[in-house]
Amino acid sequence: xxxxxxxxxxxxxxxxxxxxxxxxxxxxxxxxxxxxxxxxxxxxxxxxxxxxxxxxxxxxxxxxxxxxxxxxxxxxxxxxxxxxxxxxxxxxxxxxxxxxxxxxxxxxxxxxxxxxxxxxxxxxxxxxxxxxxxxxxxxxxxxxxxxxxxxxxxxxxxxxxxxxxxxxxxxxxxxxxxxxxxxxxxxxxxxxxxxxxxxxxxxxxxxxxxxxxxxxxxxxxxxxxxxxxxxxxxxxxxxxxxxxxxxxxxxxxxxxxxxxxxxxxxxxxxxxxxxxxxxxxxxxxxxxxxxxxxxxxxxxxxxxxxxxxxxxxxxxxxxxxxxxxxxxxxxxxxxxxxxxxxxxxxxxxxxxxxxxxxxxxxxxxxxxxxxxxxxxxxxxxxxxxxxxxxxxxxxxxxxxxxxxxxxxxxxxxxxxxxxxxxxxxxxxxxxxxxxxxxxxxxxxxxxxxxxxxxxxxxxxxxxxxxxxxxxxxxxxxxxxxxxxxxxxxxxxxxxxxxxxxxxxxxxxxxxxxxxxxxxxxxxxxxxxxxxxxxxxxxxxxxxxxxxxxxxxxxxxxxxxxxxxxxxxxxxxxxxxxxxxxxxxxxxxxxxxxxxxxxxxxxxxxxxxxxxxxxxxxxxxxxxxxxxxxxxxxxxxx
Amino acid sequence: xxxxxxxxxxxxxxxxxxxxxxxxxxxxxxxxxxxxxxxxxxxxxxxxxxxxxxxxxxxxxxxxxxxxxxxxxxxxxxxxxxxxxxxxxxxxxxxxxxxxxxxxxxxxxxxxxxxxxxxxxxxxxxxxxxxxxxxxxxxxxxxxxxxxxxxxxxxxxxxxxxxxxxxxxxxxxxxxxxxxxxxxxxxxxxxxxxxxxxxx
Numbered sequence: 071x072x073x074x075x076x077x078x079x080x081x082x083x084x085x086x087x088x089x090x091x092x093x094x095x096x097x098x099x100x101x102x103x104x105x106x107x108x109x110x111x112x113x114x115x116x117x118x119x120x121x122x123x124x125x126x127x128x129x130x131x132x133x134x135x136x137x138x139x140x141x142x143x144x145x146x147x148x149x150x151x152x153x154x155x156x157x158x159x160x161x162x163x164x165x166x167x168x169x170x171x172x173x174x175x176x177x178x179x180x181x182x183x184x185x186x187x188x189x190x191x192x193x194x195x196x197x198x199x200x201x202x203x204x205x206x207x208x209x210x211x212x213x214x215x216x217x218x219x220x221x222x223x224x225x226x227x228x229x230x231x232x233x234x235x236x237x238x239x240x241x242x243x244x245x246x247x248x249x250x251x252x253x254x255x256x257x258x259x260x261x262x263x264x265x266x267x268x269x270x271x272x273x274x275x276x277x278x279x280x281x282x283x284x285x286x287x288x289x290x291x292x293x294x295x296x297x298x299x300x301x302x303x304x305x306x307x308x309x310x311x312x313x314x315x316x317x318x319x320x321x322x323x324x325x326x327x328x329x330x331x332x333x334x335x336x337x338x339x340x341x342x343x344x345x346x347x348x349x350x351x352x353x354x355x356x357x358x359x360x361x362x363x364x365x366x367x368x369x370x371x372x373x374x375x376x377x378x379x380x381x382x383x384x385x386x387x388x389x390x391x392x393x394x395x396x397x398x399x400x401x402x403x404x405x406x407x408x409x410x411x412x413x414x415x416x417x418x419x420x421x422x423x424x425x426x427x428x429x430x431x432x433x434x435x436x437x438x439x440x441x442x443x444x445x446x447x448x449x450x451x452x453x454x455x456x457x458x459x460x461x462x463x464x465x466x467x468x469x470x471x472x473x474x475x476x477x478x479x480x481x482x483x484x485x486x487x488x489x490x491x492x493x494x495x496x497x498x499x500x501x502x503x504x505x506x507x508x509x510x511x512x513x514x515x516x517x518x519x520x521x522x523x524x525x526x527x528x529x530x531x532x533x534x535x536x537x538x539x540x541x542x543x544x545x546x547x548x549x550x551x552x553x554x555x556x557x558x559x560x561x562x563x564x565x566x567x568x569x570x571x572x573x574x575x576x577x578x579x580x581x582x583x584x585x586x587x588x589x590x591x592x593x594x595x596x597x598x599x600x601x602x603x604x605x606x607x608x609x610x611x612x613x614x615x616x617x618x619x620x621x622x623x624x625x626x627x628x629x630x631x632x633x634x635x636x637x638x639x640x641x642x643x644x645x646x647x648x649x650x651x652x653x654x655x656x657x658x659x660x661x662x663x664x665x666x667x668x669x670x671x672x673x674x675x676x677x678x679x680x681x682x683x684x685x686x687x688x689x690x691x692x693x694x695x696x697x698x699x700x701x702x703x704x705x706x707x
Numbered sequence: 708x709x710x711x712x713x714x715x716x717x718x719x720x721x722x723x724x725x726x727x728x729x730x731x732x733x734x735x736x737x738x739x740x741x742x743x744x745x746x747x748x749x750x751x752x753x754x755x756x757x758x759x760x761x762x763x764x765x766x767x768x769x770x771x772x773x774x775x776x777x778x779x780x781x782x783x784x785x786x787x788x789x790x791x792x793x794x795x796x797x798x799x800x801x802x803x804x805x806x807x808x809x810x811x812x813x814x815x816x817x818x819x820x821x822x823x824x825x826x827x828x829x830x831x832x833x834x835x836x837x838x839x840x841x842x843x844x845x846x847x848x849x850x851x852x853x854x855x856x857x858x859x860x861x862x863x864x865x866x867x868x869x870x871x872x873x874x875x876x877x878x879x880x881x882x883x884x885x886x887x888x889x890x891x892x893x894x895x896x897x898x899x900x901x902x903x904x905x906x907x
Contacts (some may be wrong), residue, residue, distance in 0.1 A: 141845070146791070153903070204725040204726070204728070204729065205725070205726070205729060208729075233907060239771060243795065273736055274731075276732075277729050277732040277733060277736070278729075280732055281725045281728045281729050281732065282725075285728055286725065286727065287755045311732060311735055311736050311739075312735065312736075312739050313739070314736070315736045315738075315739035315740035315743065316739055316740070317741035317744075318740055318743075319740050319744050319747070319850075320743070322847065322850065323747070325874070326831070326842070329829055330832050331831075331832030331833060331835065332832050332842040333833065333839050333842065334747070334751075334839065334843075334846075350760065350835070350836045350837075350839075351755055351758075351760045351761075351836055351837055351838075351839045352839065353749075353750075353751065353754055356747055356750060356751060356859040359747075359750065360743055363743070433779070470875045477876060491773060521849070679775040682793075683872045683875040683877070683878070685871070687872075688872060690867065690870040690872075693796075693797065693800060693869075693872055694800045694801075694804075694866075694870040696759065696797060697797050697798060697799065697800035697801040697804075697869075697870070698804075700795075700797035700798050700803040701798050701801040
């Protein structure tokens with residue numbers, strides 16, 4: 071606990087004058103577990119996200135084995151999964167469960183909480199110049215709701231009937247009827263509980279992020295001087311704030327249908343062996359509308375933080391100002407707005423009115439405009455840059471690559487007519503794994519490599535990082551690129567055993583190839599895990615500003631203190647991307663460094679405002695009862 | 708909580724108090740929830756009418772009584788706020804208590820409304836064609852009721868704070884949060900009752 075003691079002395083040293091009554095006494099529990107320090111919460115998010123990511127990736131490897139060698143048996147599966155892999159062959163229901171939970175984990179737990187949770191928490195206070203979040207307590211709650219939600223979700227693997235198995239979208243009626251499939255029972259109940267806890271966590275976090283960005287910027291940090299990371303996190307939080315409550319509504323109605331006998335999503339459909347249900351009048355399409363009203367913004371909740379991170383990393387490591395800062399911000403705003411009016415493109419084949427489909431198609435295709443603006447700005451920033459190929463930079467460039475190759479197929483899928491052929495095929499799987507999955511996870515890796523020195527005060531190994539990048543980059547393309555061709559040929563997603571269907575049998579070799587590439591990708595992540603955990607303890611000590619970056623977080627000491635800066639918070643004098651200015655000797659010009667002719671340093675007020683009432687102290691019960699007398703003017707104050 | 712508050716003081720610079728701002732963001736989020744429910748109701752209704760499966764019924768009078776109660780409670784909430792703002796600190800606890808009592812009466816009135824609905828043979832889980840309209844009424848008002856319970860907790864805390872003389876001109880943040888949220892809840896219920904009446 072010696073580190074805690076050092077932190078304490080720092081904390082008192084620099085806060086002491088402002089509020090001497092605060093004693094940052096930290097035990098193990100308040101420092102590492104129920105911490106209210108945004109930097110610690112960010113690490114908690116990251117570690118939880120990495121663990122969930124490993125689980126999600128492990129699941130994908132298990133079902134890839136099934137897809138590649140559907141007629142073989144793998145005895146180790148029975149050892150690992152017991153009754154779900156009798157004789158070493160994955161149970162079909164368990165296959166569906168793995169697909170479902172893989173999607174849920176990756177979308178919500180890794181790329182929403184793991185990515186946005188980690189970096190919003192780490193960077194928002196540090197980059198806007200705040201001592202902590204607007205409400206550190208809510209921030210802590212946000213993490214612990216997330217943790218609880220993860221535990222509930224994973225606990226569904228311990229249920230006898232298995233976890234939820236109706237796809238990560240949990241469409242009714244599969245999810246609404248407890249007897250529909252084994253996973254529709256307790257597994258789906260736990261899934262719903264987990265998601266509701268997750269929504270609470272996302273809302274608590276998001277509210278905090280928005281408030282901090284809008285209210286707690288340091289002197290000089292106007293909105294147009296915010297690093298693009300902050301713009302991205304801010305708009306991500308706005309999207310979450312507006313869309314997660316709708317998913318909550320959808321989930322509540324589903325719970326009512328499952329457990330209270332209502333018919334919001336259920337009607338008198340016929341079931342084998344049961345006959346017609348006694349429900350009437352419900353519509354499963356209603357669920358899809360509500361779900362995708364969240365679901366589409368969710369795509370950008372995942373992607374935008376990655377885009378923001380890569381903007382910063384690319385600008386820093388190309389030693390150039392980001393090309394078109396304003397255009398970058400406006401395109402983020404455009405993407406955020408459009409993301410709310412395109413949800414129908416997930417539902418083209420639900421029997422939607424073709425006129426409505428056309429409208430959804432137009433607005434969907436318009437998203438290509440801000441996306442292209444961002445892509446070209448990345449490329450223009452890289453153009454003639456003095457590029458430093460750090461692992462973070464490699465991953466950021468990898469994001470641009472994935473964003474282009476995955477984004478292009480979005481134009482195919484956004485066409486209502488083409489979607490008839492492509493819907494629910496491997497083409498969709500390829501599209502969203504490239505543009506949403508790979509691009510975002512690359513952004514997350516870029517962020518981890520770039521801000522690792524800030525989080526742990528040590529450097530990660532560069533060679534291992536580069537190797538990790540190349541293996542991941544190559545394997546991601548090898549896995550997802552062939553899926554386009556399978557999808558165009560009509561191979562449907564979520565099928566258990568293609569060897570049973572002659573027309574899809576021709577893709578067996580491709581499936582084996584994809585699985586081998588996925589295993590390669592899995593091995594590459596082991597490099598990352600080793601590098602990450604090893605560097606936490608044994609990496610070389612980082613300097614204060616190892617990437618020679620401009621943004622405020624690098625003005626703090628490598629040693630973490632609650633409050634971030636000893637003494638005053640730095641003032642900001644310029645935008646975040648002033649690299650390679652011809653009038654400067656150094657090729658960077660930090661936001662917090664005062665230039666010639668710029669105003670004096672700003673001093674924060676030394677004392678908190680006095681909020682006591684005339685120094686009066688009276689017994690609460692006396693005041694309470696006499697209050698009624700005062701109200702009826704029996705007594706004058 | 709006090710500890711974090713004082714850390715933040717040093718660089719809070721906007722016109723909004725950040726805690727007040729948080730409640731506004733919460734209001735945005737919870738508005739989205741009610742928008743989701745009312746949209747779902749609307750879509751379902753047009754489907755139901757097309758398929759001749761939409762049961763219309765008069766809303767129980769208790770729901771309207773609730774609307775009056777919540778409107779009156781909003782007035783008392785506002786009075787409490789103005790008293791605090793005028794440093795008339797000794798009036799604040801009682802005014803808050805009256806608001807609280809009206810809030811509890813609102814809940815009771817809602818429960819009477821539910822029992823009136825049940826007397827009409829309309830239950831949360833309906834199996835007759837078209838009676839999903841009633842399920843919606845239960846679900847929407849139920850979710851609002853949960854919000855009200857949260858408001859009651861806020862009001863209770865505010866009353867305690869006021870009794871400890873912690874609510875006055877220089878310390879309006881909490882009662883402001885309370886007031887904003889409580890008015891929001893009142894407005895939502897009045898909107899919902901009008902919505903349910905006109906969109907039957």
